[in-house]
Amino acid sequence: QVQLQESGPGLVRPSGTLSLTCAVSGGSISGTNWWSWVRQAPGKGLEWIGEFHHSGGRNYNPSLKSRVSISVDKSKNQFSLNLSSVTVADAAVYFCVRNGGHYGRNFDYWGQGTLVTVSP
Amino acid sequence: EIVMTQSPATLSVSPGERATLSCRASQSVNSDLAWYQQKPGQAPRLLIYGASTRDTGIPARFSGSGSGTEFTLTISSLQSEDFAVYFCQQYKNWPPYTFGQGTKLEIK
Numbered sequence: 001q002v003q004l005q006e007s008g009p010g011l012v013r014p015s016g017t018l019s020l021t022c023a024v025s026g027g028s029i030s031g032t033n034w035w036s037w038v039r040q041a042p043g044k045g046l047e048w049i050g051e052f053h054h055s056g057g058r059n060y061n062p063s064l065k066s067r068v069s070i071s072v073d074k075s076k077n078q079f080s081l082n083l084s085s086v087t088v089a090d091a092a093v094y095f096c097v098r099n100g101g102h103y104g105r106n107f108d109y110w111g112q113g114t115l116v117t118v119s120p
Numbered sequence: 121e122i123v124m125t126q127s128p129a130t131l132s133v134s135p136g137e138r139a140t141l142s143c144r145a146s147q148s149v150n151s152d153l154a155w156y157q158q159k160p161g162q163a164p165r166l167l168i169y170g171a172s173t174r175d176t177g178i179p180a181r182f183s184g185s186g187s188g189t190e191f192t193l194t195i196s197s198l199q200s201e202d203f204a205v206y207f208c209q210q211y212k213n214w215p216p217y218t219f220g221q222g223t224k225l226e227i228k
Contacts, residue, residue, distance in 0.1 A: 036217075046156075046164065046207055046219040061216040062121070095163055102169040105211035106154045110163035 002027040004096045004111035011117050012090075018083040018116055022096030023076070027109075030054045030074050034099040036107065037070065037081045039092040047092075051099060052079060091118045122146050122210050126220035132228040135198050141223045143191040143208035152212035155184055155193045158222075159204045167206075168193065195225075203227050 008020035022035075029035055034057070037049040050060035052070045060068050067084045083090060093113040100108030123146040133139045143153065151171040156164035166175045168184040171191060181196040195202055208220040 045221040046209075048215075048217040048219070050215075059215045063216070097163075101154060101166055101175065102152070102173070102211070105152070105214065105217065106166055106169045106209065107156075107164070108166045108175065110165075113163055 002098055002109040004098065004109060006094060006096050006111045006114040008114060008116070010115060011119060012086050013120060014087055014118055016086055018081070018086050018090060018094075018118075020081045020094055020096075020114060020116070021078055022080070022111060023078045024096075024098075025077070027098070029072065029077055029079060032104075034104055035079055036097045036099055038095045038097055038107065038110075040095070040113070041089075041092045044092075049081065049083075049094075086118050088118045091116060121216060122149060122213055122218050124208055124210055124218050124220035126206075126208060126223045128223060129221070130224045130226060132226050133198055134228045135200060137198055137228075139195040139198055139202075139225055141193040141195075141206055141225070143186075143193070143220050145189045145191075145210055145212075147213075148188045149210040149212035151187045152210060153184075153186070153191050154209045154211065155182075156207045156209065156219075157202075157204045158207065164207060198225075200227075 003025045036051040072079045095113045096111045097107040098109040125144045153171045155168040158164040172184045205222045
């Protein structure tokens with residue numbers, strides 16, 4: 001059973017950089033799947049942030065592309081999200097997820113999510 | 121970007137009754153449409169992909185239909201554990217993958 005666990009600061013200052021890490025167990029990030037970050041502002045819907053493949057592939061949401069990067073640590077079987085120049089609009093629960101399902105374009109395993117607040 | 125619109129925003133149904141949730145895409149996504157269920161304080165769970173294929177372990181009372189721009193999620197006989205928020209997701213054109221804003225299914 002694949003398990004994902006997010007970690008990182010729960011509070012980020014405006015104009016700062018949000019940095020989160022996702023530790024994966026029960027599966028390898030070096031396998032065939034892509035892996036993503038998805039966020040959910042309080043009481044709102046879901047927004048896909050970006051995805052990566054261990055071979056080097058990256059895709060980002062165009063609305064965030066200039067501020068986001070995803071990196072990978074294969075030795076630790078974990079991946080990270082960096083989002084720069086944050087504003088209050090970036091406050092959300094951030095989920096790391098595995099791309100699976102149909103053509104690997106659905107999200108079949110999710111972390112529990114971590115709440116990030118943006119405040120001075 | 122493909123915009124997904126769900127209706128209604130809130131649906132009130134009694135246990136044991138049928139619930140019908142709708143999702144519309146701003147352009148055709150063929151059958152590249154998934155549904156997720158999210159309960160308070162939890163991560164979403166994949167229910168259906170390919171518009172009509174249930175994911176592993178999903179009860180048969182959940183069914184999906186539609187293609188192109190119009191999709192429906194039907195829950196045939198509502199159980200107490202089915203009251204939640206439901207999201208649709210298109211994966212025909214990405215990036216980005218896009219989700220609907222959600223339908224909250226509440227007890228009548």
